[in-house]
Amino acid sequence: MRDTKYDSVIIGAGLSGLAAGIRLAQFRKSVLVIEKHNIIGGLNSFYSRFGRKIDVGLHAITNFVKKGIAKSPLCKLLRQLRIPYDLLGLCEQNFSKIILNEKIVQFNNDFSLLESEIDRLFPRSIDVFRQLVEHIKNFDAYHEDSLQNTSTRAMLSSILHNQELEDMLLLPTLYYGSACENDITWQQFVILFRSIFLEGFARPFDGIRKILTLLLQKFQELGGEKRLACEVQRIETCNGKVAGVRLNDGEFIACRNVLSTIGYPETVKLYDREHFNDTPKGQLSFCEAIAIFEQQPNQYGWNDTIVFFERNNHFLYKKSIDEIGTSSGVICLPNNFNYENGQSLKEGMLRVTALANYERWKTLSHSAYGTMKKYCFDLLIEQAVKILGNKYFDFETWKKNLLDRDFFTPLTIERFTGRVNGAIYGSPEKIYNGVLPVKNLFLCGTDQGFLGIIGAMLSGISIVNRHLLLEQPS
Ligand SMILES: Cc1cc2nc3c(=O)[nH]c(=O)nc-3n(C[C@H](O)[C@H](O)[C@H](O)COP(=O)(O)OP(=O)(O)OC[C@H]3O[C@@H](n4cnc5c(N)ncnc54)[C@H](O)[C@@H]3O)c2cc1C
Structure with a gap:
């Protein structure tokens, strides 16, 4: 047997990487999580600005259910x-609300509200x-053969016959x-519909x-x-099988398995630069404006938690x-959110995503980039x-x-997560079984097809359970 330093190396300390790491460590596997930033969390991390x-x-x-609902993804x-x-x-x-032009539908964590609104x-x-x-x-959305390529638009229009x-x-x-x-895809729609409407939204006080x-x-x-501020530059292979990872400072870490959480094309790039060019890359990215103010939003009559809006008659989700x-x-x-014991966040916060x-x-120059950020901030906040x-x-x-304002762009996302094109939801092609062409290299997280914070963690766990807890021949 080769002298491996770690049983598994996980690339990325986002939610899927951390959950996968816990699962492996529970089974006494030696595991190292490598993260290129100096902070954990990946797409869902936090930062400090002027003490905030x-x-x-x-x-x-998403996926909120009350304690004890055994079969729910959260439990x-x-x-x-x-x-x-x-x-x-x-x-x-x-x-929360969905606004389509003049029509408004309210929903909360009790599904009967949405039903009565419809x-x-x-x-x-x-x-x-x-x-x-x-x-x-x-519908069994977690089964690999579950209508992975079926269009939800086509399904919904054949069932509902109602465009609005x-x-x-x-x-x-x-x-x-x-x-x-x-x-x-229909499979992903089902997962999201359940997690948003049949389950619901929640937040810890400290986020x-x-x-x-x-x-x-x-x-x-x-x-x-774990190793932070440490980037994997290559996944080294030997006879079509993982040998270890090479870091940006040249260090080589040998391991039996590599679990990558950084995305499908981003992972391919680490072992096969040529094939990277043909791997489908995500094209959809977002901007977000964040405004912080002294008052509580309810003082302005703003009691909604989340509002999804489309100003036209027909919803277009397009770059x-x-x-x-x-x-x-x-x-x-x-x-x-209904924080415990009537607590409220110290300051008001409004986030607007587009x-x-x-x-x-x-393609903007450095100075035009700054000016555009300010312009777009104003536009989004005023609209909200x-x-x-x-x-x-x-x-x-x-x-x-305003006490503070911040704005992130697709370039911010790309810089802080390494996601090609700043595509938060990753590649349009998902690898549902987590298996890549290199032996003992697996993929989990967003590009395995599970979505959001809870989905990412479940993805990490399910790929570990399925592929990394079995005794593999060396
Ligand atoms: C703006 C925004 C808002 C969101 N809002 C919500 C929300 O409200 N609710 C919700 O459920 N979900 C939300 N999401 C989605 C959710 O954050 C993600 O689905 C989830 O965090 C993905 O986790 P992950 O572990 O799969 O990937 P990531 O979080 O991307 O983790 C991958 C990690 O790998 C690291 N990495 C990349 N390349 C390398 C390398 N070569 N070497 C070492 N490390 C590397 C990255 O730095 C990153 O930390 C949001 C995402 C964004 C960006």
Whole structure:
């Protein structure tokens, strides 16, 4: 047997990498997580600005269910990681909205609200909507043969025969997980529909830090090792099998298995540069504006947690022509969760996400980039305030008095995560079984097809359970 230093090396300390690391360490496998940044969390990390801790992306943790719903993804995940439910400190959303032009549908973590809203707005479609929900509940979305390439648009239009209702259901689901323009596979739609509408939204008071701290603590207690600020430059192979990883400083780390969480094309690039060119790459990226203010949003009558909006009659989910698209987007108010003991976040926060165009941002000069960020910030915030309503204040004065503002672009995402084109939802081609052409090299996370924070963690666990806990011949 070769003298391997680690049983497994995990590339990336995002949510899937940390969950996979815990699972391996629980089975006494020697495991090293390597992360190119000096902080864990990946796409869902946090940063400090003027003493404030800001989540990189977190709007809400999807898949919320109350304690003890054994078969739910959240409870399954916690059971596998042996983390008690209460430690997450999840607090439920107030309520959220889908706005399609003039039509508004409210929903919260009780599915009957969405059902009654659909009955109110689309009374003639309520029976087919209920049939759709039954179909979604009974569909085995985690089976590998589960209609992976079936278009959701085609499925929904054949079931609902109602373009507006179809668009309303697609607004949150595409924004929270589709790597493809204007559509999503049926399998992924089912996973997202359940996680957003049949389960729900929640957030810990301290945001993503709470979850990252828990995961890291658990991983280290079990003997897992991590290296931060350390980039894997190559996955070395020998006779078609993993030999180890080469770091950016030239160091070689031998291992039996490599689990990559960095994305499909990004992983291919580490072992086969030629093949990288033909690997499908994600094209969809986003911008987000973050405004911080003194007041609580409810003082302005802003009680929604998340608002998904489209200003036109028909929802188009497409790479924008300009730096940002303003016809649709997502507004999030992290203050509007029911925090325990009536606690509230110290300051108000408004986050606005819009579709973007990576190439447009990429070709701006340094100074034009800064100017464009300011312009797009103003555009997105003004639009969000209009949608939320501003009868209690003068917008220009409010904007002048903001405590802080930040804006990220597809280039920010690319720089901090290594995702090609800043594509948050990764490649349009998913590797559902996690198997790559190199022996003992596996893929988990976004490009394995599981979505969001809970999906990423489940992906890490399921790929470990399936491929790395079996005794492999050396
Ligand atoms: C702005 C934004 C908002 C979001 N909002 C939500 C939300 O509200 N709710 C939700 O459920 N999900 C949300 N998501 C999605 C969620 O964050 C992701 O699905 C999930 O975090 C993906 O985790 P991952 O482990 O698969 O990948 P990643 O988080 O991308 O982890 C991969 C890690 O690998 C590291 N890496 C890359 N290349 C190398 C290398 N060569 N060597 C070493 N390390 C490397 C990266 O730095 C990164 O840390 C959001 C994402 C973004 C960007």
